[in-house]
Amino acid sequence: MARQILVIGGNRFFGKRLIEKLIANGDHVTVLNRGHLDDGFGNKVERIICDRDDQPKFKSSVQHKTWDIVYDQVCFDAHQAKAAIEIFSKNAKKFIFTSTVSVYPLKGNLHEDDFNPQTHKYDKILTREENYGEAKRQCEAVFFNQNTMPVVAVRFPIVMGPDDYTERLKFYVDKIKNSESVYFPNLDAQMSFIHAADAAEGLFLLGNINFTGPVNLASRAPLRLQELIKFIERNVGKKALIHSEAKSSDEKSPYGLEKDWFVNVDRALSLGFKPVEITEWIVAVIKNYL
Numbered sequence: 239m240a241r242q243i244l245v246i247g248g249n250r251f252f253g254k255r256l257i258e259k260l261i262a263n264g265d266h267v268t269v270l271n272r273g274h275l276d277d278g279f280g281n282k283v284e285r286i287i288c289d290r291d292d293q294p295k296f297k298s299s300v301q302h303k304t305w306d307i308v309y310d311q312v313c314f315d316a317h318q319a320k321a322a323i324e325i326f327s328k329n330a331k332k333f334i335f336t337s338t339v340s341v342y343p344l345k346g347n348l349h350e351d352d353f354n355p356q357t358h359k360y361d362k363i364l365t366r367e368e369n370y371g372e373a374k375r376q377c378e379a380v381f382f383n384q385n386t387m388p389v390v391a392v393r394f395p396i397v398m399g400p401d402d403y404t405e406r407l408k409f410y411v412d413k414i415k416n417s418e419s420v421y422f423p424n425l426d427a428q429m430s431f432i433h434a435a436d437a438a439e440g441l442f443l444l445g446n447i448n449f450t451g452p453v454n455l456a457s458r459a460p461l462r463l464q465e466l467i468k469f470i471e472r473n474v475g476k477k478a479l480i481h482s483e484a485k486s487s488d489e490k491s492p493y494g495l496e497k498d499w500f501v502n503v504d505r506a507l508s509l510g511f512k513p514v515e516i517t518e519w520i521v522a523v524i525k526n527y528l
Contacts (some may be wrong), residue, residue, distance in 0.1 A: 240265055241306040242303060242305050243305065243309070244269075245268070246308065247270075247311030247444065249267055249276075249277040251397070252441075253399055255437070256288065257283065259439070261279070266284075267282075267283045269283050269285050270290070272287065274412060277470060279445040290318060290321070293321050300329075301329060303329065304332050305330045306332065306474055307332045307445045308322075308333045308334070310334070310335045312336075313336070313377055315343045315364065315365050315366060315373045316379070316380050317363060318377070318382055319335075319376070319380035322386070323380065323386060324417075332389065333390070335389060336376050336394065337392055337394070338370070338393060339501050340370055340371035341371055342394060343388070344347070344495065344498070345497075345498065345499065346460075346497075347500065347503045353375065353378075358378070358379040358409060364376065366382060378452065389450060390448040391451070391452040392452075392453060395431055396429070397433070398431055398523050400433065400526040402523075409480055410478075411527040412527070413432060414467075414470050414474050418528075420479065422482065422491060422493075423496045424430035424495060425463070425467065427463050427499065428498045428499075429460055430456040432456045433523075434454060436457070439511075439512075440455040440511050441455075442512055444509075447509060449509055453505050454505065455503070455513075456500070457514070458503055460500035461520070469521060473528065485525060515524050
């Protein structure tokens with residue numbers, strides 16, 4: 239019998255890749271989102287058009303069946319997490335929440351135990367606009383301080399791919415291609431990344447094994463930002479114009495780290511996760527923007 243899978247969000251980037259894998263696996267997939275984007279799946283999935291913050295409609299739309307897995311791609315604050323527990327505690331066998339490495343401080347070789355959501359305290363619920371990392375920490379604290387449903391928190395780093403709507407990598411490709419200077423406070427800093435295909439593969443894997451708790455999903459080894467710039471330079475055919483101090487207080491550099499920020503993925507590897515090395519896919523992603 240086909241599994242009943244609910245994907246909240248999932249109409250772009252690695253969410254779409256996850257849905258493709260679920261469909262290919264023979265699962266019955268329902269996608270819930272606001273319906274602003276065409277997901278391209280036609281009649282291969284069921285759809286619920288709903289804003290999750292409309293809690294009465296959200297609840298009435300999904301409480302009619304038991305879900306083998308709920309993938310929540312778009313839970314961004316503790317209010318949404320609390321609503322999810324209230325709605326799914328009795329009818330979700332497993333809840334897989336897309337979290338972030340932003341729950342961690344800037345540091346190298348971060349393990350899952352470097353942030354314990356069960357002991358995280360806060361006085362005020364913050365939105366992602368106010369503090370993205372703290373908002374996600376609060377989400378995890380809500381999910382892991384309840385005993386009504388099994389939860390997985392997937393801590394992703396920067397996700398890359400040809401259909402990356404954030405265009406963070408494109409920012410640097412365009413700067414170098416157009417001979418515009420770009421700001422990096424520390425090119426020696428190392429950073430974790432993951433390809434969208436591996437992100438989807440990891441989410442799919444976690445839905446097929448008996449695991450709960452937090453897990454880092456990233457490529458095995460981080461990439462030094464200097465190496466990233468060299469990859470771009472070689473493919474663009476121009477040298478980057480780098481400056482180490484911001485020219486203005488509002489200058490933004492998407493990967494502008496002052497020190498290392500990368501995660502350890504031993505736990506994911508022990509679960510069977512097999513990510514492709516960054517060096518094997520980064521050139522193809524860069525070339526997508528040329």
